Amino acid sequence: METEHVVDLLEMLGLPSSASALEPCLNEAARQDSTYLSFLTQLLEAERHVRQRRSLETRLKLSRLPQQKRLEGFDFKYQSSIDERQIRELASLAFAARKENLIFLGPPGVGKSHLGIALCMEAIQKGMTAYFTSMDRLLADLSKAEREGQLERRWKVYRRPDILMIDEIGYSRLKQDTGNLFFQLVCMRYEQGSMILTSTKGFGDWGDLMGDTALATAILDRLLNHAHVVNIRGDSYRMKERKKTGGLFTPAPPLEQNPILISGQN
Numbered sequence: 001m002e003t004e005h006v007v008d009l010l011e012m013l014g015l016p017s018s019a020s021a022l023e024p025c026l027n028e029a030a031r032q033d034s035t036y037l038s039f040l041t042q043l044l045e046a047e048r049h050v051r052q053r054r055s056l057e058t059r060l061k062l063s064r065l066p067q068q069k070r071l072e073g074f075d076f077k078y079q080s081s082i083d084e085r086q087i088r089e090l091a092s093l094a095f096a097a098r099k100e101n102l103i104f105l106g107p108p109g110v111g112k113s114h115l116g117i118a119l120c121m122e123a124i125q126k127g128m129t130a131y132f133t134s135m136d137r138l139l140a141d142l143s144k145a146e147r148e149g150q151l152e153r154r155w156k157v158y159r160r161p162d163i164l165m166i167d168e169i170g171y172s173r174l175k176q177d178t179g180n181l182f183f184q185l186v187c188m189r190y191e192q193g194s195m196i197l198t199s200t201k202g203f204g205d206w207g208d209l210m211g212d213t214a215l216a217t218a219i220l221d222r223l224l225n226h227a228h229v230v231n232i233r234g235d236s237y238r239m240k241e242r243k244k245t246g247g248l249f250t251p252a253p254p255l256e257q258n259p260i261l262i263s264g265q266n
């Protein structure tokens with residue numbers, strides 16, 4: 001009877017997990033002859049645990065990460081151009097707390113998205129928020145919002161998260177108006193929030209990519225002012241997987257072993 005009243009009170013006060021944990025906590029306290037304080041601690045910790053787990057799940061869902069990738073699943077030995085220590089340091093997320101940017105450059109398949117997503121997951125686990133999109137999706141979304149007079153509302157989505165990850169820069173060239181939208185976004189997040197970008201194009205090619213050298217310079221000026229750049233040179237990991245499974249596609253030998261190139265040299 002008394003217990004029911006306390007359960008009602010806990011629920012009314014917005015502590016539903018404590019309400020359901022009350023009975024087992026009471027039994028445990030009686031069994032262990034606990035103090036009042038240790039009983040109360042146990043009850044409130046049950047509440048906190050459930051809340052933290054729920055908040056983590058919500059942040060993970062809202063991040064729109066396309067897959068779950070972890071640093072533990074990354075084979076650093078395969079990609080020797082990556083400094084593992086640098087990635088481990090980045091995983092402390094101090095860069096995100098300082099609102100700095102992180103840019104992964106490199107050819108397809110070398111692990112840019114994997115590392116970016118893994119760092120977003122680390123951030124989410126540490127209580128931060130992240131939002132994932134691709135460059136194409138971002139620009140299509142902003143253009144549509146602009147046409148429909150909804151731009152102000154959409155900016156909020158990209159301004160709010162602690163980390164905004166924009167994947168796959170460099171696959172398609174920007175048009176004048178989308179270039180301007182990207183510039184506005186970069187200005188908006190400058191020193192306000194961290195960005196993780198991945199690109200197959202080196203910075204020297206961004207003028208061509210943005211279709212406007214002056215605009216690209218202005219964008220890079222802001223992006224790179226507080227930034228960490230991880231330049232990955234190496235073979236696609238997908239290639240390794242294909243080799244292992246004996247796929248039909250055989251990659252070209254490395255340059256120095258390529259007989260055509262060697263015979264072409266003088």
Ligand code: ADP
Nearest residue numbers: 073074075078079108109110111112113114237
């Ligand atoms: P990128 O974004 O550079 O094109 P991805 O990160 O998408 O490449 O990597 C392609 C696939 O290979 C993904 O499934 C990724 O998890 C995996 N992968 C890439 N590099 C590694 C690595 N060094 N260790 C383990 N898996 C890797």
Ligand code: MG
Nearest residue numbers: 112113168198
């Ligand atoms: Mg990728």
